[in-house]
Amino acid sequence: MNQDYIKPDNWSIIEEGFDINKVKSSESLFSIGNGAMGQRANFEEHYSGPTFQGSYIAGVYYPDKTRVGWWKNGYPEYFAKVLNAPNWIGINVSIDGEALDLFNCLKIENFRRELNMKEGWLSRSFKATLQNQTQINVETKRFLSLDIDEIGAIEYHVTPLNKDAEIQFYPYLDSGITNEDTNWDDKFWDVLTVEHDDNQAFIMSRTMKTHFYVCTSMQTYLSLNGTILNQDKIVEERDNYIEFQYQNKVIKGDTLTLTKFGGYTVDRNHDKKELCSVAKRTLNEVSKLGFHALLDLQKNSWAKIWEMADITIEGDVKAQQGIRFNIFQLNQTYLGKDAQLNIGPKGFTGEKYGGSTYWDTEAYCIPFYLATKDQKVARNLLEYRYRHLDRAIENAQKLGFKNGAALYPMVTMNGEECHNEWEITFEEIHRNGAIAFAIYNYHRYTGDYSYIPEKGLEVLIGIARFWHQRATFSTLRNQYVILGVTGPNEYENNVNNNFYTNYVAKWCIDYAVENIERIEAEYPSDFIRIMNKVKLSKAELSQWKAVADNLYFPFSEEHNIYLQQDGFLDKELITVADLDQSQRPINQKWSWDRILRSPYIKQADTLQGFYLFEDHFTTEELERHFDFYEPFTVHESSLSPCVHSIQAAKLGRMEQAYTFYLRTSRLDLDDYNHEVHEGLHITSMAGTWMSIVEGFGGMRIKNGVLSFSPKIPKQWKTFSFKINFRNQILKVNVCQNETHFELDGTAALNILVNDKLVTIHPNSLVTV
CATH class of the missing domain: 1.50.10.10 (Glycosyltransferase)
Incomplete structure (x- = not known):
C-alpha cells in the first residue's frame, strides 16, 4: 500500500491530524531549502518520539573512512558524508513547568502542517493538552530566505486556552550533532567558540579533516499580542551549546510569540576570521527588516521562480500537486547561483547516498535547468x-x-x-x-x-x-x-x-x-x-x-x-505481472543473489539508450524494445518511471504514460518505494518535469529547431509550461483538441508542430 495522508491541493503540501508513525516521512516531505542550506521539517520544540534530525549546508562535507569487509585496489579511501550541521531551529517550550513534547501530550487536536510552495514557507498549528491539564494553541511559521540565503526565520506563537499560564521559551544553538549514517561514529565537528551578545548567539565550529569553518548564529525577541517586549533572559552556555531562557506569565487568550532568526555563515563564501562578524551584520540586517518584510521578499522571489518554472494542469489536482512539489524541491536544492555546487540526489532532505553529485545531474537535471533558467x-x-x-x-x-x-x-x-x-x-x-x-x-x-x-x-x-x-x-x-x-x-x-x-x-x-x-x-x-x-x-x-x-x-x-x-x-x-505482489519491492524482500539471477530490471537500461539516442532508432524499434523490457521492469529506482512515461507517450499509450507520470510525480508524496522517511528523490524530480515537457508536450530539438508533438491525458483539461529556448520564452498550452503557443521575445521563432513548420511572432497567440 502507498501512503495517502497528504491532502490534494494545487499549491500546498498539507497534513491534517497528528500520527507518530508519520513523523519521519513528514520530516522529509515538508523539508525546506534555499540552495545554500536546507533542513528536514523537524519540530522546533523537543520531540522524544522517533525523529530524524537533519540540517545541511551546501558544499560542506566530511570524508568518512570507507567501511568494507576487505579492501580492493582502486577502492575509494572515504565515503563523503553530507554533514548534519549544527541545529539553529531549536526552541524548547515549557508550560507551567512542563515541557511541550507532542510525543507525551494527553491530547493533540487540530494538528495541521502546510508547506506552501507558492510562497516558500512551512507552517504548523495544533491544540495540545499537556499532562498538567493546561491547554495551549501553538502556531509556527518558518522559511529559509532566498534573498539573504545565510538566514532562516521562525515565528513561534503560544496561546494558553483554559487558564493563565507560565510560558518559558528556550531558543538554542546546538553543535553536538551526529549523522544518522556515520560509518565509525566519528565526531564530525570541532567546536571552537561559543559566545553571545545581547539577543544574539554564535557557535564557531570546524569540520574535522575537511576544515570547513561555520558560524551558526541566532537572534531572538519576544512579543505579546504583537507588541515587542524588552525581556530579560538567562543565558546557559556549554561546550557545544548555548540557550536563552525567557519566562512570562501569560493571561488566558493572550498570545506570546518568539521570533528567531538563525542560519550559517560559511568560509566557502567569507574569510574564516570574519565569519562571526558577518553573521552579526546579517542578523542585524534581517532584524531591522523584521519577519514579515523578509517573508514578503520570500514571496516575491518565489513568484519570480514560478513565473518561469511553473507547469499548470487543469482537471487533476493530484497531478498538479505532484509536478509543483517536484519543481519546488528542485529549486530549493539548486538555484544555479554558485558554480561550485551541484544537485545531490537527496538534496537537503536526508543523508543517504553521501556525496553531492551523481550522473543524475547530467542525464536528468540539466534539461530542466536549461529550459527554466x-x-x-x-x-x-x-x-x-x-x-x-x-x-x-x-x-x-x-x-x-x-x-x-x-x-x-x-x-x-x-x-x-x-x-x-x-x-x-x-x-x-x-x-x-x-x-x-x-x-x-x-x-x-x-x-x-x-x-x-x-x-x-x-x-x-x-x-x-x-x-x-x-x-x-x-x-x-x-x-x-x-x-x-x-x-x-x-x-x-x-x-x-x-x-x-x-x-x-x-x-x-x-x-x-x-x-x-x-x-x-x-x-x-x-x-x-x-x-x-x-x-x-x-x-x-x-x-x-x-x-x-x-x-x-x-x-x-x-x-x-x-x-x-x-x-x-x-x-x-x-x-512482473506474474510476480506475487507480496514480494514487492524485491529489494526489500529478496536476497541479492536471488535478485541478480532474476530478469527484473530496476530502471530503464536498454530503454535508457533508446531515450537518449531516440533519433538513432525508428519508432517501430522503440515499440519492440519497450514491449519486451517494460514487462520485466519493477521501477524500484526513482529514475525509471519518467523515461517510461516519455516513451509510452511517444508510442501513443497515454494511459500507461499517465500512470508512469503519476508514479514519478508522486513518488515521494505517495511513498511508492516505502523509503521517504530517509529523504526525497530530488534528482528524479527533474525527470517528472521531462515526462510532461518531453513526454506529453513531445518537445525535441530537431536540427536546431524546437519541435513539439503534443498529447494530453484524458484526465486533464489542459496543461501548460514555459521554456527558455535560446533567450526567447515560449509558452505552450495544450488542450484536448488544440495547442496554443505564445512567444515572449524580440524576433519570430520557427518551430515544428507534428513535423509541420509554424512561425510564431512575439506577443501573438498561435493555435494549432
Whole structure:
C-alpha cells in the first residue's frame, strides 16, 4: 500500500491530524531549502518520539573512512558524508513547568502542517493538552530566505486556552550533532567558540579533516499580542551549546510569540576570521527588516521562480500537486547561483547516498535547468565537471588506465570517487557517457558551441580514451567487447556487453572525433592549445575509431531486439505481472543473489539508450524494445518511471504514460518505494518535469529547431509550461483538441508542430 495522508491541493503540501508513525516521512516531505542550506521539517520544540534530525549546508562535507569487509585496489579511501550541521531551529517550550513534547501530550487536536510552495514557507498549528491539564494553541511559521540565503526565520506563537499560564521559551544553538549514517561514529565537528551578545548567539565550529569553518548564529525577541517586549533572559552556555531562557506569565487568550532568526555563515563564501562578524551584520540586517518584510521578499522571489518554472494542469489536482512539489524541491536544492555546487540526489532532505553529485545531474537535471533558467546555470553544471577533469584522470589511473583516460566518479564532492560499493564504483562506468551527453545536449539546446573548444573537448577526449582502453578485442567474436560492468539496471552486476554501456561508449568516441575534426577546422588556435596539452596523435585517433566501428552489441534474432546484456535470455523470464505482489519491492524482500539471477530490471537500461539516442532508432524499434523490457521492469529506482512515461507517450499509450507520470510525480508524496522517511528523490524530480515537457508536450530539438508533438491525458483539461529556448520564452498550452503557443521575445521563432513548420511572432497567440 502507498501512503495517502497528504491532502490534494494545487499549491500546498498539507497534513491534517497528528500520527507518530508519520513523523519521519513528514520530516522529509515538508523539508525546506534555499540552495545554500536546507533542513528536514523537524519540530522546533523537543520531540522524544522517533525523529530524524537533519540540517545541511551546501558544499560542506566530511570524508568518512570507507567501511568494507576487505579492501580492493582502486577502492575509494572515504565515503563523503553530507554533514548534519549544527541545529539553529531549536526552541524548547515549557508550560507551567512542563515541557511541550507532542510525543507525551494527553491530547493533540487540530494538528495541521502546510508547506506552501507558492510562497516558500512551512507552517504548523495544533491544540495540545499537556499532562498538567493546561491547554495551549501553538502556531509556527518558518522559511529559509532566498534573498539573504545565510538566514532562516521562525515565528513561534503560544496561546494558553483554559487558564493563565507560565510560558518559558528556550531558543538554542546546538553543535553536538551526529549523522544518522556515520560509518565509525566519528565526531564530525570541532567546536571552537561559543559566545553571545545581547539577543544574539554564535557557535564557531570546524569540520574535522575537511576544515570547513561555520558560524551558526541566532537572534531572538519576544512579543505579546504583537507588541515587542524588552525581556530579560538567562543565558546557559556549554561546550557545544548555548540557550536563552525567557519566562512570562501569560493571561488566558493572550498570545506570546518568539521570533528567531538563525542560519550559517560559511568560509566557502567569507574569510574564516570574519565569519562571526558577518553573521552579526546579517542578523542585524534581517532584524531591522523584521519577519514579515523578509517573508514578503520570500514571496516575491518565489513568484519570480514560478513565473518561469511553473507547469499548470487543469482537471487533476493530484497531478498538479505532484509536478509543483517536484519543481519546488528542485529549486530549493539548486538555484544555479554558485558554480561550485551541484544537485545531490537527496538534496537537503536526508543523508543517504553521501556525496553531492551523481550522473543524475547530467542525464536528468540539466534539461530542466536549461529550459527554466538562464543557460549560464546549465553551463555552470558542465564547468563543474571540467574543473574535476584532473581528478577523473586520477580516478582512472587508480584502476589501471593511462594516457589521460578519464573516469568520472559515481559519487563525488570534489572530483574524487567516494562511493564504496564495488559493483557500482568499478563497474557502473556508463556514468561517463552521461557527462559527454550533457555537453552534446547543452549545445543542441542552446546553440552555444563555445563551451566545447574552450573546455568541453578536453573532457570528451578523456572520456573517449577511457572507452578505448576499457574495450577488449574478442578473437572469438572478431569484435570489441566491454566486460564486467553494471548498467543502469543495478539488479544486474558484473555483466558482459551491457547494451546501454556499449552503445554510449561507441557514441562518446564518435562524438569526440566529430568535435576534434570541427575544432581543427573552425577553431585552429584552440585546437593547437588542446592538442599540445593532451598529446593526441592521429595513430591514437585511428585506434579509437577501430573500437567504435567494431563494437559488439548483443542481439536476439528471435525477438528482433538488442539484449540488455549477454545471457539475458538465459533467465527465467517471468514478467512482473506474474510476480506475487507480496514480494514487492524485491529489494526489500529478496536476497541479492536471488535478485541478480532474476530478469527484473530496476530502471530503464536498454530503454535508457533508446531515450537518449531516440533519433538513432525508428519508432517501430522503440515499440519492440519497450514491449519486451517494460514487462520485466519493477521501477524500484526513482529514475525509471519518467523515461517510461516519455516513451509510452511517444508510442501513443497515454494511459500507461499517465500512470508512469503519476508514479514519478508522486513518488515521494505517495511513498511508492516505502523509503521517504530517509529523504526525497530530488534528482528524479527533474525527470517528472521531462515526462510532461518531453513526454506529453513531445518537445525535441530537431536540427536546431524546437519541435513539439503534443498529447494530453484524458484526465486533464489542459496543461501548460514555459521554456527558455535560446533567450526567447515560449509558452505552450495544450488542450484536448488544440495547442496554443505564445512567444515572449524580440524576433519570430520557427518551430515544428507534428513535423509541420509554424512561425510564431512575439506577443501573438498561435493555435494549432
